[in-house]
Amino acid sequence: MTMTESPPAMEPQSMIPALSPATGLYDWLATSDHKRIGRTWVHASLLMLLVTTIVGVLIGFEQVDASSVDIFGGDNGYFQLWGLYQFALVLMVAAPLMLGLAMVVVPMQVGASNIAFPRAALAAGWGYVLGTGITVVSVLAGGGWGALDGVSGDEADAIALTLLGTGMVIVSLLLGAICVATTVISLRTSGMNLMRVPLFAWSMLVACAVWLLTLPIAVANLAIMYTDLRGGPLTFGNPEGSDAMYAQLAWVLDQPQIYAIAIPALGIIGSIVPVAAGARQIAHWPMVAFIGIFGLLSVGGWSQPYFANTSGEILYIAFGIGIVLPVFALVGGAAATLAAGDAPVGLPAAHLLGALGAGVVLLAAVVCGAVKVVEPFDLIGTSAHGGLMNLTALAAVTAALAGIWFWAPKIGGDFLPSGLGCLVMLGFIAGALLLGAPQVVAGFVDAPNLMLFDTEDSVVNAMSLVSAIGAVLVALGAIGVIVAVISSKRSPGDAPGDNPWSGHTLEWATTSPPPVGNFAEPLAKVVSEAPLLDLADEEVDA
Amino acid sequence: MAITTTSLPAAPARRPRTALVGAMLGSGAAFMTYIGLLAVYLIERSNASLAGADWFPEGVVELGPSGWIFWTMIMSIFTVQWAEWSIKTGDRTNGLWALGLTGLFAAAVFNQLWFIINDTGFTLAGSTPEFMFFILNGAFIVFLIGAVVFLALTMLRALFGQYGTRQADGIGAAAMFWNTVCTMYFITWYVVYVTK
Numbered sequence: 001m002t003m004t005e006s007p008p009a010m011e012p013q014s015m016i017p018a019l020s021p022a023t024g025l026y027d028w029l030a031t032s033d034h035k036r037i038g039r040t041w042v043h044a045s046l047l048m049l050l051v052t053t054i055v056g057v058l059i060g061f062e063q064v065d066a067s068s069v070d071i072f073g074g075d076n077g078y079f080q081l082w083g084l085y086q087f088a089l090v091l092m093v094a095a096p097l098m099l100g101l102a103m104v105v106v107p108m109q110v111g112a113s114n115i116a117f118p119r120a121a122l123a124a125g126w127g128y129v130l131g132t133g134i135t136v137v138s139v140l141a142g143g144g145w146g147a148l149d150g151v152s153g154d155e156a157d158a159i160a161l162t163l164l165g166t167g168m169v170i171v172s173l174l175l176g177a178i179c180v181a182t183t184v185i186s187l188r189t190s191g192m193n194l195m196r197v198p199l200f201a202w203s204m205l206v207a208c209a210v211w212l213l214t215l216p217i218a219v220a221n222l223a224i225m226y227t228d229l230r231g232g233p234l235t236f237g238n239p240e241g242s243d244a245m246y247a248q249l250a251w252v253l254d255q256p257q258i259y260a261i262a263i264p265a266l267g268i269i270g271s272i273v274p275v276a277a278g279a280r281q282i283a284h285w286p287m288v289a290f291i292g293i294f295g296l297l298s299v300g301g302w303s304q305p306y307f308a309n310t311s312g313e314i315l316y317i318a319f320g321i322g323i324v325l326p327v328f329a330l331v332g333g334a335a336a337t338l339a340a341g342d343a344p345v346g347l348p349a350a351h352l353l354g355a356l357g358a359g360v361v362l363l364a365a366v367v368c369g370a371v372k373v374v375e376p377f378d379l380i381g382t383s384a385h386g387g388l389m390n391l392t393a394l395a396a397v398t399a400a401l402a403g404i405w406f407w408a409p410k411i412g413g414d415f416l417p418s419g420l421g422c423l424v425m426l427g428f429i430a431g432a433l434l435l436g437a438p439q440v441v442a443g444f445v446d447a448p449n450l451m452l453f454d455t456e457d458s459v460v461n462a463m464s465l466v467s468a469i470g471a472v473l474v475a476l477g478a479i480g481v482i483v484a485v486i487s488s489k490r491s492p493g494d495a496p497g498d499n500p501w502s503g504h505t506l507e508w509a510t511t512s513p514p515p516v517g518n519f520a521e522p523l524a525k526v527v528s529e530a531p532l533l534d535l536a537d538e539e540v541d542a
Numbered sequence: 543m544a545i546t547t548t549s550l551p552a553a554p555a556r557r558p559r560t561a562l563v564g565a566m567l568g569s570g571a572a573f574m575t576y577i578g579l580l581a582v583y584l585i586e587r588s589n590a591s592l593a594g595a596d597w598f599p600e601g602v603v604e605l606g607p608s609g610w611i612f613w614t615m616i617m618s619i620f621t622v623q624w625a626e627w628s629i630k631t632g633d634r635t636n637g638l639w640a641l642g643l644t645g646l647f648a649a650a651v652f653n654q655l656w657f658i659i660n661d662t663g664f665t666l667a668g669s670t671p672e673f674m675f676f677i678l679n680g681a682f683i684v685f686l687i688g689a690v691v692f693l694a695l696t697m698l699r700a701l702f703g704q705y706g707t708r709q710a711d712g713i714g715a716a717a718m719f720w721n722t723v724c725t726m727y728f729i730t731w732y733v734v735y736v737t738k
Contacts (some may be wrong), residue, residue: 116560186558212571220578224677230675235586243733301578307585322722 005181034107034115040099040125052088053475060468075452077479080144092132094396098264099176101403102204104221108507109201111189113517116182124175124211131168133254138162146245160229167222170215179210183280198505203267206295210260221248247306253389255369257300261448265358265399266291272406273353274333275503277341284529290326297323300456320373324366331359352419354402355428358395365391368440383447387439394432413513420484427477434470438463502532565715569722581680583674610734611654615724618647620727622717629642630677630710641697648690692716
């Protein structure tokens with residue numbers, strides 16, 4: 001008989017041989033360290049945020065007075081940059097910003113030494129940069145998602161290039177999503193089941209799953225349009241001159257799909273608020289469930305108005321109204337956690353301000369979305385479409401920026417300036433509300449989604465002016481972000497320490513900045529969603 | 543006499559099944575791309591039907607050759623699973639034979655598809671039905687090429703001994719993607735060739 005008195009110890013994740021530290025240009029281009037890869041994504045997204053918000057300001061000015069401020073050289077130029085603003089804000093700013101942040105933070109949160117498939121994540125990052133560059137250049141060269149005055153000659157080439165660039169961006173996002181989701185599924189440390197995964201990592205898993213289910217359908221739309229434009233019968237490739245090509249992709253910017261971009265925002269709020277409150281998240285499991293429900297209700301793709309009008313269908317209405325519930329529950333849970341904690345009263349840190357503001361903007365977005373699907377209001381096809389897109393995407397961007405300020409010690413090894421951070425967050429929160437909400441209001445007086453002409457309607461004109469002010473505030477916020485990142489790099493402050501915010505999750509168990517391989521020592525078995533709080537409790541008990 | 547062991551060497555590290563999980567997610571995304579194309583095909587066909595127009599001219603798209611592809615793909619599912627099982631059980635010779643056979647079936651599918659495309663006489667710019675015929679079959683060919691490349695890479699790695707009884711995830715991942723591509727064809731076969 002053989003007796004074993006103690007089970008054999010498992011070799012922990014962190015004992016995997018560490019990668020060699022990356023230095024120099026070559027390693028920046030070919031690194032396999034998830035933090036450098038994530039930083040590439042984040043920096044490129046922030047640059048694109050600046051470009052997009054400046055385009056947003058130009059569009060805002062044009063909408064205030066379409067005839068006197070003809071800065072786009074005609075209706076078609078306006079339509080092309082209007083399309084660029086919308087697709088860029090969602091696909092080239094909000095989504096990659098979230099992915100970049102996740103690539104830095106999620107492996108540490110789950111106790112892994114690196115992201116799954118780091119080279120694929122890097123390739124996806126450069127694919128995103130290249131795809132975004134192609135898209136922007138092609139739009140400036142007369143491309144875009146269709147042309148109001150017909151497609152021919154060089155313009156067709158530029159439009160084909162835009163479609164190709166957009167496709168590259170989406171495929172890169174999908175590849176990045178596979179890496180992040182695989183990390184959460186299969187690289188969790190010992191004891192960390194899915195219910196113990198930090199809320200940001202969980203929200204990224206849900207978001208990546210939804211993106212992988214739905215964004216390939218946009219790739220299919222793009223493939224059909226591209227092939228048709230290049231040699232098909234021009235059924236889908238816009239022969240007559242219309243916004244038909246934009247319309248075939250517009251479902252990505254409309255509900256329910258647009259909400260998919262904001263899924264990680266809920267996780268960021270759920271990660272920041274308990275730390276700021278100095279308390280455990282109240283009702284962690286229901287929060288996990290509500291993020292999952294939000295993800296389910298944001299699955300789009302089945303609703304493509306260009307091919308089949310779903311606006312009156314019960315499922316479309318149910319999705320639009322039902323999604324309000326999980327957002328109310330999650331924001332309520334965050335508020336209850338904040339109230340239950342012992343956080344000092346005073347000016348909140350930038351990351352908390354951003355997280356709470358993102359929650360408010362997202363709440364406004366889902367309420368506007370719920371109103372939009374109610375048939376008697378007749379908001380489908382109006383400017384409410386753009387308003388909802390702006391509110392949701394900017395809620396996601398605000399949450400991502402809050403995450404960048406929060407996890408800055410782990411991303412770049414230093415704090416970002418808090419005062420400037422508060423101004424940035426205020427700019428984004430106020431800007432998002434002023435930009436998006438008036439567009440929804442203008443929808444009630446039938447303002448069109450694409451406004452190409454001046455109107456005598458005083459409500460529409462007033463709302464356009466308020467929207468333009470909102471766009472300016474958002475652009476100022478974007479400039480503030482760039483200034484904050486550059487100033488942080490040029491004048492590094494005091495070392496932030498390993499756990500400057502008294503964080504609860506594993507990323508705060510390592511140094512700032514984290515070493516290659518993340519954890520110098522093997523991690524203890526995780527027994528709850530807040531392992532560092534467990535450790536502190538054990539020390540108090542001892 | 544009883545043997546009492548008080549300390550045993552640590553078990554080998556539990557190797558995360560990242561390749562399989564990644565392949566599952568990638569296959570899912572590829573499948574959804576295909577579903578997106580299929581949905582547009584079905585909507586266009588339905589619109590043509592509602593307008594009282596024929597989708598394909600009578601007798602142009604035949605069931606016979608596409609049925610050969612169907613059965614070839616069925617056989618390839620067995621061979622790819624045979625390869626995975628062989629590598630997992632340490633039988634590399636059988637594994638390589640099975641992978642080689644799968645590659646042969648893939649070549650046969652390409653040949654049959656080439657015949658079908660020439661036989662129909664369709665052109666990309668001909669009409670919406672002809673264009674959509676090319677889109678669905680073209681997407682299938684692209685995914686099939688991807689699956690063949692994936693299998694070829696795993697075959698090379700198996701040949702050089704990187705896959706064995708302790709690690710066959712790569713073969714499993716390639717098999718998963720292959721089966722997804724086969725499923726795409728089965729749907730294409732039913733939608734394009736059977737129900738026309």
